Amino acid sequence: MNLEAKNAIMGRLQSLQQMPSIPASLYPLLKYMEQPAEKVSIQKIVDLISGDGSLAAQCLRVANSPLYGRSKDIDTIRGAVMALGLRRMQNIATSCCVLKILPLDRTEIDPLVFWEHSLGCALLCRHFAKSINFDNPEKAYLAGLLHDLGIVVNVWVLPKEFAAAVELARKREIPIHEAEAESMGITHCETGKILAEKWKFGPDLREVMGYHHDPAHAHDYRSLVALVSLTDLLCRMRGLGHGFTEVREIDFLEEPGVAVLKTECPELQKFDWARFTFELESHMEEVHQLVNMVYRAA
Amino acid sequence: MSPRMNPMPPLNPYVSRIRDLIYQEAGIFYAENKLHTLQDRCEKRMGELGSLSLQTYYEQLRVDTARSEITSLLNNITVGETCFFRNQPQLDALRRIVLPRIVQAQEKTAVHKIRIWSAGCSTGEEPYTLAMLMLEEKAGLLKDFSFDVQATDLNELSLEHARKGLYGGYSVRNLTTFFRQKYFTSAGDSLQISPRVQALVNFSRVNLFDSARMSLMKAMDIIVCCNVLIYFNSASKKTVIQHFCSSLQKHGYLFLGHSESLYGISDEFRLVHLPSATAYVKADREQGASR
Numbered sequence: 001m002n003l004e005a006k007n008a009i010m011g012r013l014q015s016l017q018q019m020p021s022i023p024a025s026l027y028p029l030l031k032y033m034e035q036p037a038e039k040v041s042i043q044k045i046v047d048l049i050s051g052d053g054s055l056a057a058q059c060l061r062v063a064n065s066p067l068y069g070r071s072k073d074i075d076t077i078r079g080a081v082m083a084l085g086l087r088r089m090q091n092i093a094t095s096c097c098v099l100k101i102l103p104l105d106r107t108e109i110d111p112l113v114f115w116e117h118s119l120g121c122a123l124l125c126r127h128f129a130k131s132i133n134f135d136n137p138e139k140a141y142l143a144g145l146l147h148d149l150g151i152v153v154n155v156w157v158l159p160k161e162f163a164a165a166v167e168l169a170r171k172r173e174i175p176i177h178e179a180e181a182e183s184m185g186i187t188h189c190e191t192g193k194i195l196a197e198k199w200k201f202g203p204d205l206r207e208v209m210g211y212h213h214d215p216a217h218a219h220d221y222r223s224l225v226a227l228v229s230l231t232d233l234l235c236r237m238r239g240l241g242h243g244f245t246e247v248r249e250i251d252f253l254e255e256p257g258v259a260v261l262k263t264e265c266p267e268l269q270k271f272d273w274a275r276f277t278f279e280l281e282s283h284m285e286e287v288h289q290l291v292n293m294v295y296r297a298a
Numbered sequence: 299m300s301p302r303m304n305p306m307p308p309l310n311p312y313v314s315r316i317r318d319l320i321y322q323e324a325g326i327f328y329a330e331n332k333l334h335t336l337q338d339r340c341e342k343r344m345g346e347l348g349s350l351s352l353q354t355y356y357e358q359l360r361v362d363t364a365r366s367e368i369t370s371l372l373n374n375i376t377v378g379e380t381c382f383f384r385n386q387p388q389l390d391a392l393r394r395i396v397l398p399r400i401v402q403a404q405e406k407t408a409v410h411k412i413r414i415w416s417a418g419c420s421t422g423e424e425p426y427t428l429a430m431l432m433l434e435e436k437a438g439l440l441k442d443f444s445f446d447v448q449a450t451d452l453n454e455l456s457l458e459h460a461r462k463g464l465y466g467g468y469s470v471r472n473l474t475t476f477f478r479q480k481y482f483t484s485a486g487d488s489l490q491i492s493p494r495v496q497a498l499v500n501f502s503r504v505n506l507f508d509s510a511r512m513s514l515m516k517a518m519d520i521i522v523c524c525n526v527l528i529y530f531n532s533a534s535k536k537t538v539i540q541h542f543c544s545s546l547q548k549h550g551y552l553f554l555g556h557s558e559s560l561y562g563i564s565d566e567f568r569l570v571h572l573p574s575a576t577a578y579v580k581a582d583r584e585q586g587a588s589r
Contacts, residue, residue: 237571239387247394250571251579273569274559275327277576282330 006185026097058096108163113243120240123283132265143208150192173247216256223264226257312352324528339374383472391572403549412445418526422460425449429498450504463491512541524555539564552578
């Protein structure tokens with residue numbers, strides 16, 4: 001792509017005026033998620049969710065779903081926190097909050113497919129983190145959920161260019177970031193980093209959004225970035241990607257993310273990649289149901 | 299609000315332990331969404347054995363050094379019958395990624411012949427499926443190549459069925475109209491596989507532990523061995539995998555069944571991921587050959 005076109009794209013990104021602002025409840029939810037569970041006040045979480053009418057309704061709908069095997073009706077947020085646990089409720093609330101920023105009528109990328117990928121990554125990141133004794137599984141969940149927000153920026157700010165990139169990726173069966181680089185001269189990693197700064201995300205999430213396709217060049221949070229990078233790749237290879245197949249062969253042991261992550265997590269040396277792959281299936285149902293429920297309730 | 303679905307009955311905690319035990323012993327993994335089926339099958343076996351609880355049954359499995367009970371349980375879980383096009387993502391990956399790579403590797407050599415081995419071919423659906431896929435590529439990717447499928451099994455009755463090539467019911471459930479019309483003819487209520495597919499498949503009785511016989515299975519490009527190794531103990535599995543390694547070309551691929559793993563069994567193979575499928579390649583294959 002020529003320099004003039006790329007400069008025009010960069011100019012439009014500078015202001016991000018077309019971008020929705022950060023959902024009101026998201027920032028405090030993220031803050032609470034960063035604190036150790038024992039330090040989080042249940043009442044504060046209950047008040048926060050209850051204070052946002054549509055968020056509270058969505059959370060109750062999800063909490064009452066067969067997904068969590070409930071046999072009694074839960075009719076208050078406090079009841080939901082008690083029944084499902086604080087962390088799970090925070091995860092549900094955060095997911096509901098984030099899912100609103102890509103309305104169902106967008107056609108550049110199927111929002112259901114996009115959020116299924118993000119939520120699948122979130123659940124698998126946490127599971128991966130626990131499996132290799134990574135120090136912060138909840139942070140891993142959040143990082144997985146938010147890693148592709150740059151795609152949302154592209155949908156809002158560069159809809160035509162992004163639609164063309166998705167079409168190219170679909171046609172050539174290549175990853176979206178490769179198609180973006182080729183046709184737009186910029187990827188969702190760069191646009192994600194701009195958004196993370198605008199929304200004042202912490203430096204760890206900023207690095208995840210900016211480097212999850214290039215973990216070796218991350219700076220201070222390389223392990224978290226690598227963890228998301230590997231999980232993202234696995235989701236895309238197992239049919240939980242961006243709505244099309246990437247035709248390629250992957251040896252995870254040759255992935256840059258593995259080299260980065262094993263310096264901090266020695267457990268990765270004997271990690272059973274086959275089992276981890278099969279375990280992804282365990283999350284599929286939860287992912288499909290949760291995303292569908294949130295959108296139906298929206 | 300939509301009507302509430304009935305939640306599934308709670309899982310007994312011992313089911314996860316049984317799942318882990320099966321994975322450790324047999325190398326096949328049952329994901330969370332399969333655990334209710336697993337519990338159901340365990341309860342069926344418990345009824346036959348007179349076990350009073352899943353805990354007791356788990357203990358029985360744990361001390362079952364002869365693997366007789368784990369075999370009975372696996373027989374209860376895995377469908378005894380097989381079918382054409384059983385694992386579509388695996389077949390797609392084979393056709394879209396693996397075959398072009400093998401062609402590329404062979405183009406550098408004087409031999410232009412692709413050899414596939416269906417090890418544990420049962421009644422023949424798998425090797426015939428592979429032969430049909432190869433025929434589909436005959437005018438394109440494989441136009442300068444010859445190919446065949448070696449299909450082996452221990453059970454002579456299954457092989458007899460396979461050689462006849464007459465199928466119906468469960469076997470043909472995944473067969474599309476395209477393949478049905480192109481490669482089958484009607485024979486009463488059944489379907490007869492066409493002679494040109496049959497001509498590509500060579501059926502023979504082979505015991506995977508027979509070293510002398512196994513040493514004759516040479517220069518394979520692809521080995522497909524689905525739901526066979528799960529019935530072997532760890533030492534036997536290692537023996538068979540070594541045989542496979544000797545039989546496979548350096549650029550070759552080994553495919554196992556859905557959710558089957560070689561973890562802890564072999565250093566001679568490395569896991570690779572293909573779209574919605576996994577396969578094993580030789581550990582000494584050139585690094586960086588992926589992508």
